[in-house]
Amino acid sequence: MIYFDNAATTKPSEAVLSLFQRYSESFFANSSSRHALGREANKCLEEARNSILSDFRLTKTHKLVFLSGATEANNLAIKGICEQYKNRGKKIITSAVEHPSVLNVFRRMEQNGFEVVYLPVNEEGKVEPCVLEEAMDKNTILVSIMGINNETGTINDIHSLANIVHRFPKAFFHVDITQAIGKISLPYEEIDLFSFSGHKIHGLKGTGALLFRKNITLSPQNIGGDQEFGFRSGTVDMAGSCCLAQAVHLAKNNRQKNLETVQILSSYLREALKENKEIVINSPSDATPYILNFSFLHKKASVITEALSHEGIYVSSVSACHSKGEPVSYVLLAMGLGKERASNSMRISLSSMNELEEAKIFIAKLNDIIERTIDR
Amino acid sequence: MNYDHLMIHYGELSTKGDNKKAFIRELGKNIRHALKGFPTLSFRHDHDHTYVVLNGEDPKPIIEALQEVSGIQKISLVYRSEKDFASLKENALSLMKSEQGKTFKVIAKRSDKTYPKHSYEIARELGGYLLKNCPSLSVDVHHPDLSLHVEIRDDAAYLYAHTYPGAGGYPLGMNGKIMMMLSGGIDSPVAAYAFLRRGVRIECIHFAAPPYTSDAVLDKLKDILRQLNVYQPDIRLNIVPFTKLQLAIYQNVDEPYCITIMRRMMFRIAERLAKLHHCLAIGSGESIGQVASQTLESMIAINSVTNYPIIRPLAVMDKLQVIQLAEKIGTYEISIRPFEDCCTIFKPKKPKTKPKISECEYFEKKFAWEPLVDECVRNVSVIIMKEGEEAYYEHDDLQEGRE
Known part of the structure; x- marks a missing residue:
């Protein structure tokens, strides 16, 4: 098996799995319970919270809410800000290439009466700071832009974008760092709110968090027993949260080492793919090496994906989140690559667990499949 | 008052003279199978009805299960009574008292011709008795709220x-077996359900063209068969592994004729497998x-490759009707999952709507398709779906050449 679909999800690490078992067995009490076992569970939970905050070096300025993943975090951030601060202004800004868990929440806000600006991206998929600057005004209360694009691996200049947002005191800056965490360093102290999932960094599905500045109040989306400071009611998944802390810690500590491993694979793949006349690469040259997106000029990407799958090689042809809908990549369309290229793209996404040998097998199989499949 | 039996009225099979015993036996088997989740029930068969003795079970889920069994025209919830007229009156009265409704009529039938009263007398006297003893009831012979049926049979009154x-139709298995072409779509x-209702067993055939079709289609088919x-x-x-043959078609046949030729090949293969597996039609x-x-026009061109009967139960049905039925049998939600089948992947821009047989034959002369058809038949893989069991893959030992 060759697993090149790590941007969809990663294999949980041994450390995380054993920790889950241990914590679930030893501290199964409800962390809200007042008895000794409940207090112990709560202590573990708070340790996990502090561990993540200190890994981001944000213990003083930010707080953290444990959630079920980035989708819930994005929902809480965007809806929470819009509902809480709607009296300050009714304009919110995002980019055209965000993940559906941001984009569709903005669309909902638009239906609820907000003025929404969907910023265009350049041919590399980046939001240009000057474009954001032009869209900003004193009615803007929220800007949400992703750190790394999940389809192309394009990296946004978060520092410059943050600087622009902060020139407008009423505006908050949210960043979906789901694909960026563990891959690049970001100026986290400049970001007002950011969200991520555990399962993209060898943690567990169903875990994630939203970090945000201490002075921010969010209108809660889950109402009940006021867990997580009242921002997210519902019994907290203590063991899952501890696993998230563990996954974040490992991702941070091994970031440089992992990057070097993946860089070697990525460079090899990029060069090898360039040699095939059928392939055109969509990821910009300065994208994260973890994600490599390309299109087929004549073949049908879904057929190639299926053929690879028969060989035990797993890649994505359209982002897994909307594979049941229209099979055209709106991200590639927004980059101006045209409908043909946008409907026939493939994404390889790597992890440090992958090996160069796998990349070599992949290239050989891919070339062979391209050779023997008919044009679309 | 509690009903203690279900009376199952046979469907069209009551007209079937000599075959009747076999029909009843087959239906009895299917009924027992459908009700195997209710071990306390017992069964009794006679010439006109099958009785399910409830033994205290709630009849509602049992009736629902019986409604899925083909060969049953209707199911009545009955009370078994002694035949003497005094107990008949008493039981009819307590039955009517336990029912809701303001108007009623009595319908009597006597298959026991030795019974001292004839049907009309039974109805009249019983009706009179009920009317006298239930002050809230009145008679309405045209649109009654309640129709009390009384059947005097040899063993008892019901x-x-x-x-x-x-569900109507015939008991499953009485009308042979058909090779059903299953794409995974709505239709x-x-x-397949239409055949099953008619008592025809099905065996299915699917044409897979990996990697041009996704393996996910197989999961879809398994889910559909689960419903069936x-x-x-x-x-x-x-x-049927169809990729090689399909590619050969697309290399040798002009685009507008591709689908026609593809369908001709499919029917050739279906016929071969139908014969092999003792199916009497496609x-x-x-x-x-x-x-x-x-x-x-296409059907003529496609049909001409086989002498086997090809039966198309939906030929004249409206798409909306078909969708309604698909929803009823629980396959609609499965069928609309978007995965590509071998027709959608090779969609010619202008398929021929009025193909000619002579043209088809011209294209088929251009390449040696016979060995490819043989290969398809030889390399069939088989999945068996049994109720309550995991799907399992069978190595087909019935294949041609090894018989």
Whole structure:
């Protein structure tokens, strides 16, 4: 098996799995319970919270809410800000290439009466700071832009974008760092709110968090027993949260080492793919090496994906989140690559667990499949 | 008062003279199978009805299960009474008292001709008695709220007021077996259901063209067969590896004729497998005019490759009707999952709606398709779906050449 679909999800690490078992067995009490076992569970939970905050070096300025993943975090951030601060202004800004868990929440806000600006991206998929600057005004209360694009691996200049947002005191800056965490360093102290999932960094599905500045109040989306400071009611998944802390810690500590491993694979793949006349690469040259997106000029990407799958090689042809809908990549369309290229793209996404040998097998199989499949 | 029996009225099979015993036996088997989740029940068969003795079970889920069994016209919830007229009166009265309704009539039938009163007398006297003893009831012979049926049979009298429609048709297995072409779309499962209702067993054939079709289609087919397992507890699915033949077609045939030739090949293969597995006809979900390959002109061109009967239960049905049926049998939600089948992947821009047989023959002379058809038949893989069991892959030992 060759697993090149790590941007969809990663294999949980041994450390995380054993920790889950241990914590679930030893501290199964409800962390809200007042008895000794409940207090112990709560202590573990708070340790996990502090561990993540200190890994981001944000213990003083930010707080953290444990959630079920980035989708819930994005929902809480965007809806929470819009509902809480709607009296300050009714304009919110995002980019055209965000993940559906941001984009569709903005669309909902638009239906609820907000003025929404969907910023265009350049041919590399980046939001240009000057474009954001032009869209900003004193009615803007929220800007949400992703750190790394999940389809192309394009990296946004978060520092410059943050600087622009902060020139407008009423505006908050949210960043979906789901694909960026563990891959690049970001100026986290400049970001007002950011969200991520555990399962993209060898943690567990169903875990994630939203970090945000201490002075921010969010209108809660889950109402009940006021867990997580009242921002997210519902019994907290203590063991899952501890696993998230563990996954974040490992991702941070091994970031440089992992990057070097993946860089070697990525460079090899990029060069090898360039040699095939059928392939055109969509990821910009300065994208994260973890994600490599390309299109087929004549073949049908879904057929190639299926053929690879028969060989035990797993890649994505359209982002897994909307594979049941229209099979055209709106991200590639927004980059101006045209409908043909946008409907026939493939994404390889790597992890440090992958090996160069796998990349070599992949290239050989891919070339062979391209050779023997008919044009679309 | 509690009803203690279900009376099952046979469907069209009551006209079937000599075969009747076999029909009743087959239906009895299917009824027992459908009700195997209720071990306390017992069964009794006679010439006109099958009785389910409830032994205290709640009749509602049992009736629902029986409504899925083909060969049953209707199901009545009955009370078994002594035949003497005094107990008949008493039981009829307590039955009517336990029912809701303001108006009633009595319908009597006497198959025991030795009974001292004839049907008309029974109805009149029983009606009079009930009217006198239930002050809230009045008679309405045209649109009564309650129709009390009284059947005097040899063994006992049966009283009932509630009858539920059955699936109709013939008991499964009485009308042979058909090779059903299953694509995974909306139509073919509904066509399969139409056969099952008619008492025809199905065996399925599917054409897979990996990697041009996704393996996810197989999961879809398994889920569809799970739904059809309600009507036929074991179904065999033959999966034909079609890629090589399909590619050969596209290399040798002009684009507008590709679908026509592809369908001709499919029917050739279906016929071979049908013969091999003792199926007496081929079933298809085609509907006249729905797509280019389903016009009458196309059907002639495609049909001419086989002498086998091809039965198309949906030929004249409206798409909305088909969808309604698909929803009823629980296959619609599965069928609309978007995965590509071998027709959608090679969609010619202008498929021929009025293909000519001579043209088809011209294209088929251009390449040696016979060995490719043989290869398809030889390399069929089989999935068996049995009710309540995991799907399992069978190595096909019935294949040609090894018989």
